[in-house]
Amino acid sequence: MSYGQGGPQSQWDPWKPNSQQPWNSGGDDGTPDWAALAEASETRNKRRKLLFIAGGALATVAIGTAVAMAVVSANSGNDAHGTPTNLPASASVPSGSATPSFAPTSAPPPLDPRDFIASAKKDTAPLSADTLFPGTQLTMGSTVYKKGATADTTNCASAASGDLPKILSANGCTRLIRATYSTGGTAITVGVALFDDQAQATKVRKLAAKKAMVRSLPGKGVKNFCDAAVCLTTTNAVGRYVYFTTGGFLNGKNVTKQDTKVFSVGNDLQQFTFNQIYRRGQAEASAAANR
Structure with missing residues (x-):
């Protein structure tokens, strides 16, 4: 087929x-x-x-x-x-994606240490002769001062002489702390009087400018001084504190205007005392800021 x-x-x-x-x-x-x-x-x-x-x-x-x-x-x-960072050269960021702006802010101003040492209500940190005058010696510049005796009393008049006992009692002195330093045949006692507020301290400083002095404080290797001879005395104040110095020669010699060494010692101890009080205010201000 x-x-x-x-x-x-x-x-x-x-x-x-x-x-x-x-x-x-x-x-x-x-x-x-x-x-x-x-x-x-x-x-x-x-x-x-x-x-x-x-x-x-x-x-x-x-x-x-x-x-x-x-x-x-x-x-x-x-x-x-957020906004892209690797855009081509010809590209542009839309206006709606611009970086947001915020209202300017500022940190609060630091607390002033002087506000804390100006009133007993704020000046509440512990205080003693050892905290105000620490250690066994003090170095100011090239001069080394050996610390002697210290004292702390609420009977302010008992640690003063001349017109100062009356002034302290009449203006509300609550405490008087003393410390003695010596170097090269000279000695000086620093006295710090406390008041409730700065206004009282300022008034006492003015009243005590003449014929008023804190008593010298012998002891711990420092013999009596400034109990009969002419000595250098100073008065100053910071905050609610009034601080005094009484200094002279350990051999009983009178201090004259030509004895620049004694004036230098007085300046050193005044500066040191001021620094100590101000540091106290700084520490209290710092503590308050961190609370």
């Missing part, structure tokens, strides 16, 4: 495996129908081209989607972390 004759005829489908190709049924020599084959090949090529175009479109959409997602993700990251 020749191809194309006899038996059931099947329709050829170029995309169906094992389907029978169409041969010319009119010829007896079995020659293929080349025109039909060419037409079928062209049909297959067109269908493949359409599929490739469709596949390319899908790929383009997929790539476009990926780029869009990347852009959205990048923008989201910038929004979450």
Whole structure:
């Protein structure tokens, strides 16, 4: 039996495996129908081209989607972390994303140490002869002073002489602390009188400028001094404190205006006492600021 004759005829489908190709049924020599084959090949090529175009479109959409997602993700990251810092040269930050501004603030002024030593209500830190005059010696510049005896009393008049007992009692002296220092044949006693407020201390300083002195304090290696001879006395004040000095020679010699050594000793001890009182105010101010 020749191809194309006899038996059931099947329709050829170029995309169906094992389907029978169409041969010319009119010829007896079995020659293929080349025109039909060419037409079928062209049909297959067109269908493949359409599929490739469709596949390319899908790929383009997929790539476009990926780029869009990347852009959205990048923008989201910038929004979450504030203004972007690595912008292209041609880009600009939108006005809405400018750095926020805040109202100016200022730290409170530091507390003034003088406010604390001006009133007994604020000046509440522990105080004694040892805290006011610490250690066993004092160095001022190149001079070393050996500390002698100390004393602390609430009977202010008992530690004063001249007009000072009366002045202290009349103006509310609550305490008088003394310490003696000596160097090179001279000795000086420093007395610190306490009052409730600065106004009282200022008044006492003015009243005690003449004919008033704190008693010298011998002891601990320092013999009596300034109990009969002429000595140097000074009076000053800071805050609610009035501080006095009485100094002279250990051999009983009178102090004159030419005895610059005694004046130097008096200046050193006045400066040291002022520093100690002021440091007290600084410590109290610092403690109050940290509360």
